[in-house]
Amino acid sequence: MATFKFTLRKGKETSALIYINYSYGTENRIRYSTGLKIINSKNWSVKYQNVKNVNEEVNKTNINNQLNKTKTFLEGLYSDLTINRGLTVTNLLLTNELDIFFKKKTRQQNNIKHLEFLPFFKWYIEHYKINALPQTKKPLAKNTSKTYSNSYNIFKKFNDTVYTLKYDKLTLDFYDDFLKYLYNSNYSTNYIGTQIKILKTILNAAFEKDFHNNTDFKKRYFTKPTEEINNIYLTENELLKIYNADLTDYKTVIKNKTLKLTKTMLENARDLFLIGANTGLRISDFNNLSKNNIITANGIQYLNVTTTKTGANLTIPINPMVNAILKKRNGTPPQTMPEQHLNYAIKQIGSIAKINTIETKTVTKGGKKSTIKYFKYDLISSHTARRSFCTNAYKSGMPTIDIMAISGHKTEKVFYNYIKVNNIERAEKIRLNKFFTNNNLKLA
Numbered sequence: 325m326a327t328f329k330f331t332l333r334k335g336k337e338t339s340a341l342i343y344i345n346y347s348y349g350t351e352n353r354i355r356y357s358t359g360l361k362i363i364n365s366k367n368w369s370v371k372y373q374n375v376k377n378v379n380e381e382v383n384k385t386n387i388n389n390q391l392n393k394t395k396t397f398l399e400g401l402y403s404d405l406t407i408n409r410g411l412t413v414t415n416l417l418l419t420n421e422l423d424i425f426f427k428k429k430t431r432q433q434n435n436i437k438h439l440e441f442l443p444f445f446k447w448y449i450e451h452y453k454i455n456a457l458p459q460t461k462k463p464l465a466k467n468t469s470k471t472y473s474n475s476y477n478i479f480k481k482f483n484d485t486v487y488t489l490k491y492d493k494l495t496l497d498f499y500d501d502f503l504k505y506l507y508n509s510n511y512s513t514n515y516i517g518t519q520i521k522i523l524k525t526i527l528n529a530a531f532e533k534d535f536h537n538n539t540d541f542k543k544r545y546f547t548k549p550t551e552e553i554n555n556i557y558l559t560e561n562e563l564l565k566i567y568n569a570d571l572t573d574y575k576t577v578i579k580n581k582t583l584k585l586t587k588t589m590l591e592n593a594r595d596l597f598l599i600g601a602n603t604g605l606r607i608s609d610f611n612n613l614s615k616n617n618i619i620t621a622n623g624i625q626y627l628n629v630t631t632t633k634t635g636a637n638l639t640i641p642i643n644p645m646v647n648a649i650l651k652k653r654n655g656t657p658p659q660t661m662p663e664q665h666l667n668y669a670i671k672q673i674g675s676i677a678k679i680n681t682i683e684t685k686t687v688t689k690g691g692k693k694s695t696i697k698y699f700k701y702d703l704i705s706s707h708t709a710r711r712s713f714c715t716n717a718y719k720s721g722m723p724t725i726d727i728m729a730i731s732g733h734k735t736e737k738v739f740y741n742y743i744k745v746n747n748i749e750r751a752e753k754i755r756l757n758k759f760f761t762n763n764n765l766k767l768a
Contacts, residue, residue, distance in 0.1 A: 360387050448529060465608070475519055511689065516548075553687065556708060560716050563601050566677045585669055593666045601713050607710075626639045721753065
């Protein structure tokens with residue numbers, strides 16, 4: 325459902341520009357300039373949403389005609405994007421559609437002419453920011469497009485400093501050269517793996533468009549490097565410590581010389597994090613909840629969320645901790661806050677809550693392994709919430725298929741690599757199965 329209205333932005337004197345205020349989804353909105361200008365703001369009718377019939381506005385007929393065309397366009401825009409084209413509506417997508425409508429730009433066509441590797445890489449990012457990917461039927465998520473842009477810059481730098489990248493050069497020899505270049509640049513093994521994964525995605529997309537016939541990237545040798553990292557999760561007891569952490573005497577802390585971590589920020593970050601740790605939602609979802617996401621069925625409250633990354637619709641039971649957080653906020657979820665601020669704040673809370681066991685983390689950077697010891701609270705981040713949910717839910721005996729339905733993991737193999745349980749913890753969980761507890765062997 326979407327609504328819109330025209331508003332004015334007054335100029336230096338009496339003139340004013342006409343803007344579109346477009347609201348859609350859950351508390352999402354965009355403000356866009358039509359480029360149409362009236363001589364005097366007093367000649368605007370708020371009620372009828374047009375220019376009054378006065379002699380001073382010599383261009384009133386043309387402006388009102390354009391506004392009528394715009395109304396018709398806007399009335400069908402949201403349903404066209406969501407129903408006809410199956411897209412997730414974002415401000416970027418709306419801006420692009422409005423730019424095309426007002427002829428500020430032309431629509432990018434999918435049937436582009438042949439592009440070499442780097443130009444195609446760039447086109448892929450820009451095109452799929454606002455158009456649906458063939459495989460997912462949705463545009464690239466904001467964070468994903470940012471990751472792709474960072475990757476493009478790495479390939480561009482390699483192209484400019486080592487050798488020119490063309491499809492026929494992206495062979496197994498290139499693979500070896502590129503890995504060496506990345507390791508020498510001191511990137512971690514998993515970050516390098518991300519670059520290879522993205523490269524294979526771009527090459528496959530170009531291959532399907534018949535831009536090249538080089539299939540080296542499909543060979544088993546051309547694989548992404550990976551390394552298992554000791555990413556932490558918080559136990560239910562540690563989550564309870566964070567929930568009960570006393571912030572009464574907390575004094576504002578300054579991070580990065582400018583960011584002030586106030587008591588209010590810490591309280592908000594704590595509630596956001598704990599909602600994530602009790603629902604398994606990604607930060608892009610638990611950081612944007614509103615009252616509209618809370619539904620009631622048969623007297624029971626649930627969170628109903630359409631996920632930002634995959635577009636999946638999830639209905640998640642509200643457990644006692646989340647219910648207590650909502651209750652103290654009069655049924656309203658915590659305010660949205662920047663992810664970086666949340667990460668700083670939750671580390672601070674972890675320290676106050678004495679989540680201070682020593683954790684070791686081994687990472688390979690530049691081809692060299694290094695093991696560093698940390699206090700556990702220094703390793704807590706927004707993503708720890710989701711991992712904590714998955715691990716604690718698994719240990720509680722929740723069916724893996726139900727956890728994966730919320731977490732979005734496609735295979736059990738990937739899921740088991742994601743959760744953080746050791747062999748003993750897994751064996752303890754398995755031991756509770758009736759196969760081991762109900763022995764049917766009749767002993768004399």
